[in-house]
Amino acid sequence: MSDRAEPRVGPDAAPHEPLGPARPGRFATASLTTVFLLVIVAAGLTFVGLPYVVLSPGPATNVLGSVDGKPVLTVEGAQTYPTEGALDFTTVSFDGGPGRTVTVYELLEAWVRDDVEAASEDLYFPPEATEDQIEAENAEMMNDSQVVAAATALRALGTDVPTSVAIADVPAGGPAEGRIEPGDVLVSVDGEKASDTGAVRAAVQARSPGEDVSVRLRRDGEEQTVTVPTVDTGGRAVIGVLLRTQYDLPVQVTLNTGRVGGPSAGLMFSLAIYDSLTPGSLTGGERVAGTGTILDDGSVGPISGIRQKMVGAHEAGARYFLSPEGDCADAVGHVPDGMELFKVTSFDDARVAVEAIATGEVAGLPRCG
Known part of the structure; x- marks a missing residue:
């Protein structure tokens, strides 16, 4: 059967019925509806964000x-x-991640192309970022x-390139909040020179979690000493700061x-x-x-x-x-x-x-x- 109804020329046809344009049958109507729905779905998929990133x-x-x-x-x-x-x-x-959208079409492209790769979004971006x-x-x-x-x-x-250890960030709610500030330069920790980030961590972790640490730091060109309590993270003492190496180039x-x-x-x-x-x-x-x-x-x-x-x-x-x-x-x-x-x-x-x-x-x- 074709997508158009054939003229009635068989036994059920009226003897003198004019053979005008054919009317769409039920199959044709269903086919057009299916195509229309597929178009709508395909258009919708271009706007549906998926929790993936695509690297190209x-x-x-x-x-x-x-x-x-x-x-x-x-x-x-x-x-x-x-x-x-x-x-x-x-x-x-x-493509993908905060502020960007990855669609099913981009994932399909990653599947068929060797130089395009898809991965779960949480492998590259922290939650809620x-x-x-x-x-x-x-x-x-x-x-x-x-x-x-x-x-x-x-x-x-x-x-020679002299270095110092500076504070990159002080996460809110940590033991150092209100005592140490981003940009502070560490001079010593419990009397041990802050020669590099490893030395700072070693000095802090020499304490038992819950003990106080004496931190000598330089802020706005002036030195001061602050006392920071430590907390337990994975069995180690930490003071809740992020460190970075600062270079005097x-x-x-x-x-x-x-x-x-x-x-x-x-x-x-x-x-x-x-x-x-x-x-x-x-x-x-x-x-x-x-x-x-x-x-x-x-x-x-x-x-x-x-x-x-x-x-x-x-x-x-x-x-x-x-x-x-x-x-x-x-x-x-x-x-x-x-x-x-x-x-x-x-x-x-x-x-x-x-x-x-x-x-x-x-x-x-x-x-x-």
């Missing part, structure tokens, strides 16, 4: 280059040198990564990264700063991309979205990619054609790798897989 390749940016006519990297207060080639920091485009909070946190992590990158590059050149480093946030460009920042402060070209004119956090001891930490970052780097023209060792398992089997993937665990590893790439002697470099 983002742009790669040359730290040695310019964006919108402005240099990405500027170093003041020290001799800098011209260079060539590219040291690309790589990014991931995120707002879009403004996430943006502020990412901006703070980006700023911290730039400072640590500058300190790492300067230390590799033999420059002898040079001013500015990185123009636009709205890119997070800490994962730290490794590439440190290499670019080092290149700018040393004669000649670290890359030998090659385009090298990579990712990874940079920590105070010069070690390289893992990130998320290694597959998407490799694709973004490949599209930008990079033939070589530096991966944190901790991300190798995710990267193997997904390296774009024509790209070589090297694993690094520290700034020194990465510097040696780029120097080898510059000379074409990469056979002995550690690789993922």
Whole structure:
């Protein structure tokens, strides 16, 4: 049977009934209704947010280059040198999370494309976090990564970079609230010098939970001593503060990264700063991309979205990619054609790798897989 009624020309037809336009039958009406409902459902699905994030390749940016006519990297207060080639920091485009919506169509795309990945939203964002909070946190992590990158590059050149331990945040309701403030610089804890964050934690945890700790700090240029009670967290004494390492840099480093946030460009920042402060070209004119956090001891930490970052780097023209060792398992089997993937665990590893790439002697470099 077709979707249109046939003219009545059989035994039940009137002898002289005119054969005019056919009228829709019940099957046709049902079909049109089904199509209409499917259209409505499909349209609705484009607005239904799902508790997932979708990661896709983002742009790669040359730290040695310019964006919108402005240099990405500027170093003041020290001799800098011209260079060539590219040291690309790589990014991931995120859909989902606070303030963003992921639809079923985006999840389907992640299912069929190797360079797009979906994951549960709670793996990337804490419950109840707002879009403004996430943006502020990412901006703070980006700023911290730039400072640590500058300190790492300067230390590799033999420059002394003094550090201090500062208070990043004092969560409400904790034992330090009203006693310690964000921005305070710690001088000592129970008489032990606050030389780094590890020393501060060790001094606090030398106490039994419930005991008081004497904290010497500097606020607005003046020193004072406060007494803070400890509380028990997992069997350890804590005073309820978040710490950060503060650096006294002898040079001013500015990185123009636009709205890119997070800490994962730290490794590439440190290499670019080092290149700018040393004669000649670290890359030998090659385009090298990579990712990874940079920590105070010069070690390289893992990130998320290694597959998407490799694709973004490949599209930008990079033939070589530096991966944190901790991300190798995710990267193997997904390296774009024509790209070589090297694993690094520290700034020194990465510097040696780029120097080898510059000379074409990469056979002995550690690789993922």
